[in-house]
Structures are given as structure tokens and as C-alpha cells.
Amino acid sequence: MTAKHLAIVLVVAAGLPFGAQGQSQQRFAVSGVEIAQALSDQGIRISDDQVSLLARVVATDAHPQLDILSVAPFGVLSNTKHSEAQSLVKLGCRRPGACLPFYVFVKEEKGGSVSGPAGTPLASPKLRAGKNAAITIRSGTHAVLLMDDSRSHVQMAVISLEDGSAGDRIRVASPDRKQIFTAEVIGANLLKRSY
Numbered sequence: 001m002t003a004k005h006l007a008i009v010l011v012v013a014a015g016l017p018f019g020a021q022g023q024s025q026q027r028f029a030v031s032g033v034e035i036a037q038a039l040s041d042q043g044i045r046i047s048d049d050q051v052s053l054l055a056r057v058v059a060t061d062a063h064p065q066l067d068i069l070s071v072a073p074f075g076v077l078s079n080t081k082h083s084e085a086q087s088l089v090k091l092g093c094r095r096p097g098a099c100l101p102f103y104v105f106v107k108e109e110k111g112g113s114v115s116g117p118a119g120t121p122l123a124s125p126k127l128r129a130g131k132n133a134a135i136t137i138r139s140g141t142h143a144v145l146l147m148d149d150s151r152s153h154v155q156m157a158v159i160s161l162e163d164g165s166a167g168d169r170i171r172v173a174s175p176d177r178k179q180i181f182t183a184e185v186i187g188a189n190l191l192k193r194s195y
Contacts, residue, residue, distance in 0.1 A: 027058040030066075035091065035104055038066035044106075052105040059099035066091045069101055069167040084108060092166065096187040136166045136185050145172060145183055146192040158183075158191065 036048040069090040085108040092101040137143060137160050147154040157175055164170035164185040172191060173180045183191035 025060055027060065028062045028064075030057040030059055030064065030099065030102075032104075034063065035066065038091070039068070039089070039106070042068055044068075046106060050107045052107070054103050054105065057099065057102045059093055061093070061095065061098045064098045065094040067094050067166045074105065090167070092186065094187070096190045101186075134165060135163045136168075136188055137164050137170070137191070139163050141189065142175075143172065143189040143191055145181060146186075146190070147195050148192070149194055154195075160191075 031048075032051040032053060033048045035053070036046050036051050039046055039051075069092050071090075072088045074086040074088040087106045087108065089104050089106050090101055091104065093099040139160055139162055141160045143158055143160055145156045145158040147156065158172040158181070159175060159177075160170060160172050161180070162170040166185050166187070168185050169182050170185060170191075171180055172183050181193060183193040186192055
């Protein structure tokens with residue numbers, strides 16, 4: 001093949017999509033109303049105007065089921081009329097791969113208009129995994145552990161050594177039980193950690 005033919009083949013190949021990945025998957029925006037509803041369903045009574053998204057959030061599902069992964073206090077906003085406490089809430093889609101975990105600010109007016117179950121303050125660690133802290137992964141479950149750093153991505157088969165809810169850090173072992181890791185529960189068969 002001559003250099004001229006090789007150049008033509010490369011130009012044509014650059015314009016073609018690569019396999020099935022070339023077909024774009026439809027993405028749906030996740031709104032503040034959906035997030036407020038998900039928080040309300042999990043015991044945090046708020047309205048959609050109390051939710052502030054930090055970035056545009058998209059999911060592969062039109063109306064994804066969202067889980068609370070963590071809640072942390074973020075300080076107080078003060079203005080001339082009133083002051084508001086803020087919490088930083090980490091959310092994720094219940095179905096693995098439907099969306100990336102994301103953060104939102106939830107404003108709480110000093111009157112206590114935002115609260116968890118039975119008046120629990122929003123930033124309570126008990127609300128990390130939702131209303132009843134439902135068990136996401138059981139001891140003995142076979143799962144996939146994702147390990148990432150800035151240069152590599154490793155997937156490894158593991159077995160859960162403990163029960164855990166989404167956002168919990170639990171111990172997992174390699175199938176031969178020779179290596180034990182601590183990892184964060186993402187879904188029913190998915191955990192992650194960095195190395």
C-alpha cells in the first residue's frame with residue numbers, strides 16, 4: 001500500500017465511529033425537583049427551592065432512583081433578612097452505571113424547615129444511607145471492586161466480608177481470600193476504592 005492510499009484510509013477511518021461505542025446513548029437531565037422528591041422519599045422533608053445543584057447532572061434513565069450516599073454540614077449563609085445553614089449531600093443512582101455520583105447543596109432555614117426522620121437534623125450521620133439504612137450488599141456476595149488513580153483503572157472480582165449500605169466502607173476479599181481491602185459500597189454488586 002502506498003503512502004497516498006494509507007493517508008486516504010486513515011482520513012476515512014478517523015471519520016467513522018469506533019464500534020458500538022460510536023452510537024451515542026441518550027442522556028436525561030436530573031432536576032432539582034427530582035432530587036427534592038428523592039430526599040423526601042428517604043425521610044428528608046424539603047422543597048425543590050432548597051436544593052442547589054453544583055453542576056448539570058445527567059443520567060441514562062429518564063427518572064432515575066436516587067440514593068443518599070453522604071450528608072455533611074457545609075456552614076451558614078448569612079444575609080440581612082435571615083441566615084441559612086447548608087448541607088452538602090452526595091447522591092447517586094440506585095442502578096449502577098445510570099449516573100455518576102454528584103453533590104448538591106441543601107439549604108436549611110434557621111426555623112428548622114429541613115429535617116430528617118422524627119426531627120433529626122439534616123447533617124446527622126444516621127442519614128448517610130437513607131431512611132432505614134437498607135443493606136445494599138450482604139456478607140458473602142460476589143461483587144466487582146473498582147480501583148482508580150490518575151493513571152490506571154483496575155476491576156477485580158471480590159467477595160464481601162461484611163454487610164453494608166451505599167456509602168459505607170466495608171471489608172472485601174479476593175476470591176482466594178489472600179488479599180483483603182476496604183472499599184466503599186456503590187451498589188449491590190459494585191464497590192470502589194483508590195490506591
